[in-house]
Amino acid sequence: MRIATWNVNSVKQRIGNLVAWLSERAPDVVCLQETKCVDEAFPREPLEALGYNLAVHGQKTFNGVAILSKRPIEDVRCGLAGDDGDDHARFLEAVVSTGTGVVRIASLYLPNGNPPDTDKYTYKLKWMDRLLEFARERLALEEPLVMAGDYNVIPTTADAKHPAAWTGDALFLPPTRERFQALVNLGLTDALRATSDARDLYTFWDYQAGAWQKNNGIRIDHLLLSPQAVDRLAGTGIDRHVRAWEKPSDHVPVYVDLAVE
DNA sequence: ATGGCCAATATGATTGGA
Numbered sequence: 001m002r003i004a005t006w007n008v009n010s011v012k013q014r015i016g017n018l019v020a021w022l023s024e025r026a027p028d029v030v031c032l033q034e035t036k037c038v039d040e041a042f043p044r045e046p047l048e049a050l051g052y053n054l055a056v057h058g059q060k061t062f063n064g065v066a067i068l069s070k071r072p073i074e075d076v077r078c079g080l081a082g083d084d085g086d087d088h089a090r091f092l093e094a095v096v097s098t099g100t101g102v103v104r105i106a107s108l109y110l111p112n113g114n115p116p117d118t119d120k121y122t123y124k125l126k127w128m129d130r131l132l133e134f135a136r137e138r139l140a141l142e143e144p145l146v147m148a149g150d151y152n153v154i155p156t157t158a159d160a161k162h163p164a165a166w167t168g169d170a171l172f173l174p175p176t177r178e179r180f181q182a183l184v185n186l187g188l189t190d191a192l193r194a195t196s197d198a199r200d201l202y203t204f205w206d207y208q209a210g211a212w213q214k215n216n217g218i219r220i221d222h223l224l225l226s227p228q229a230v231d232r233l234a235g236t237g238i239d240r241h242v243r244a245w246e247k248p249s250d251h252v253p254v255y256v257d258l259a260v261e
Numbered sequence: 262a263t264g265g266c267c268a269a270t271a272t273g274a275t276t277g278g279a
Contacts, residue, residue: 010268061269112279165262171279206279207266
């Protein structure tokens with residue numbers, strides 16, 4: 001079973017690229033972020049035509065997450081617990097049944113948090129604390145769990161072309177990285193880093209300043225796996241060629257292959 | 262990590278992104 005994550009930066013602008021990539025990579029489950037449209041406006045038809053079931057959780061203008069799955073989607077839950085006043089559409093959880101049991105999936109779009117001296121960074125850190133609590137609760141179920149999405153976290157210096165340029169940034173500040181490490185310390189595995197120590201595993205290149213042409217990238221889109229999912233981990237990949245397509249997102253798809261049918 | 266972009270909004274300027 002192939003499970004992917006992709007921040008598409010507007011699903012309406014990216015529907016052509018999304019359909020082309022789905023046809024090429026044939027993932028079983030896809031977590032999307034930054035869909036940037038209300039649920040009624042989500043372009044369902046071309047995705048359903050490829051055999052995907054959809055769970056969407058969007059809002060006007062910003063944010064928005066979705067899960068596509070070739071198998072039926074069950075137990076859909078929108079939103080991350082811990083703050084009833086949070087109206088950002090950034091989190092969607094569901095369960096997909098397979099021949100060998102269930103896989104629990106979360107599609108998440110963690111706040112950017114810049115600039116760090118504002119309440120945007122406070123919101124990011126609180127959101128990460130809420131995500132830690134979610135992970136604690138779900139890990140206790142001892143199921144295959146994949147928490148996939150745009151974490152807006154550069155975990156280590158190996159995950160940026162120019163790490164020194166990010167020292168004061170919300171994506172790289174110590175409180176951000178400490179909370180990402182705290183997720184790992186709970187027992188979650190960063191699937192890409194577990195399968196490669198390469199220095200250029202980037203998933204995002206800025207639209208500006210020729211970042212793509214210079215390979216000035218960062219790795220901020222992650223799939224964190226529970227031990228029961230790691231036991232079945234068969235491979236990982238980053239589809240960086242998609243960044244060179246016409247009308248690209250600034251992020252590219254990342255995926256894991258799990259040995260579950 | 263800025264010279265250089267992109268998307269959404271009643272828009273020809275502002276906000277958010279990373």
